[in-house]
Amino acid sequence: MENFHEPVLLEESIAALNIRDGLVYVDATLGGGGHTRAILNTGKKIKLISFDQDEAAIEHCRNSFGENYDNLTLIHDNFSNFWTGVALQKIKKIDGILFDLGVSSYQINEPERGFSFSLDGKLDMRMNNKSERTAYEIVNKFTYEELKKIFFEYGEERESSRIAKGIIKERESKNIQTTLELADIIDRYTFSHQKLKAKARIFQAIRIYLNDEINVLTTALNDAVKILNPGGRLAVISYHSLEDRIVKQLLRFQEKVCICPPSFPQCVCNKKSTLRILTKKPITPKQEEIARNSRARSAKLRIAEKKEVE
Ligand SMILES: C[S@@+](CC[C@H](N)C(=O)[O-])C[C@H]1O[C@@H](n2cnc3c(N)ncnc32)[C@H](O)[C@@H]1O
Incomplete structure (x- = not known):
């Protein structure tokens, strides 16, 4: 390395x-x-x-x-x-x-750590791999209100509400498994031209919340x-x-x-x-x-x- x-x-x-x-x-x-x-x-x-x-x-x-x-x-x-x-x-x-x-x-460049929105990996994002909860649980189990709050507080993302709604809607048919699936949802539910920034902010928000930073x-x-x-x-x-x-x-x-x-x-x-x-x-x-x-x-x-x- x-x-x-x-x-x-x-x-x-x-x-x-x-x-x-x-x-x-x-x-x-x-x-x-x-x-x-x-x-x-x-x-x-x-x-x-x-x-x-x-x-x-x-x-x-x-x-x-x-x-x-x-x-x-x-x-x-x-x-x-x-x-x-x-x-x-x-x-x-x-x-x-x-x-x-x-x-x-x-950590960002290893796809399986799940920190990057441009590399395909599982939704993990744990800094300590001995911790039990991963980003998968947050993305697939948290309520709309919880997701919106995390995206707003820790990502300072203006479109938090729309992105949280998008995640809830998409996971009705199947669980969201990977970083690229999540990135694609953020892309599709973000109206502004700042899609890259929105992905960075949402990934940052989940990471900060998950690791209690x-x-x-x-x-x-x-x-x-x-x-x-x-x-x-x-x-x-x-x-x-x-x-x-x-x-x-x-x-x-x-x-x-x-x-x-x-x-x-x-x-x-x-x-x-x-x-x-x-x-x-x-x-x-x-x-x-x-x-x-x-x-x-x-x-x-x-x-x-x-x-x-x-
Ligand atoms: C920006 S990197 C540090 C780079 C380092 N200064 C160097 O020159 O290579 C941040 C590191 O801090 C670790 N880290 C982040 N939060 C931590 C915490 N709460 N306790 C211990 N390590 C932490 C991460 O795992 C990561 O390896």
Whole structure:
């Protein structure tokens, strides 16, 4: 698997972590190991713990470079459990954590994973193949109301209602089995000229819902803030507006010193500011990176530093 995944915003995210000797770092989303390898190749004397909930990513990295580094630990788990994984290594605090969200090119390009609307595969879309429920259950068992809500909330698709109705109608005669069948239904029930975008949005919505990506991200970011040492760095690369909004709002909330309503004469909330945001605007890839790797197109990197909190 030569082209498992081309890392996005590589230089920028490694710089964001401010890697220094003697400290502990976490790569929450190992994927093809591009960022993990770059962290190790800084040559600093660090400990690195890298997570992925996809066994294929762990296997690939273990076989291609993992065994060459005795300061690297690979853990097959959801990053919402990263605190436990870190604690099992007898580590209490960390000094930097990177989240490079979403799916890897490997996952998209393997038809049987069911993430791509242009490759024929079963309706799967599980990031962790040990999970029981697949996209098939959502597409074939969920009600019109449930489908519409998922497409609207997680895909921000304007034609959610029409597409949900189309799915309900089509599955009356036979269950929808494959990615291409679903893609064809979206094509036929979308009126606008944005059929490609509609397919991307509906597939994204099902994937986010199925893998519980929003809750998992919120939990993990809150935990990351707690487990960082003062001066420690949190770096997050997101690929769509929904994810980026969560990251932006969470960082802003953590940075705030007070959350009392403006009408209060004095502060009573006792909120502490835990983070300093280092990117007022997110870092985006340079044109040459986008030209080389179209997946980088929508990437946004946000960085924050943990404050001293008494
Ligand atoms: C964009 S890729 C990361 C690519 C990686 N930075 C590289 O350079 O190759 C995202 C990876 O995160 C993993 N992932 C997504 N959500 C996860 C979660 N909640 N827990 C653990 N891994 C997750 C996916 O399985 C995928 O392999």
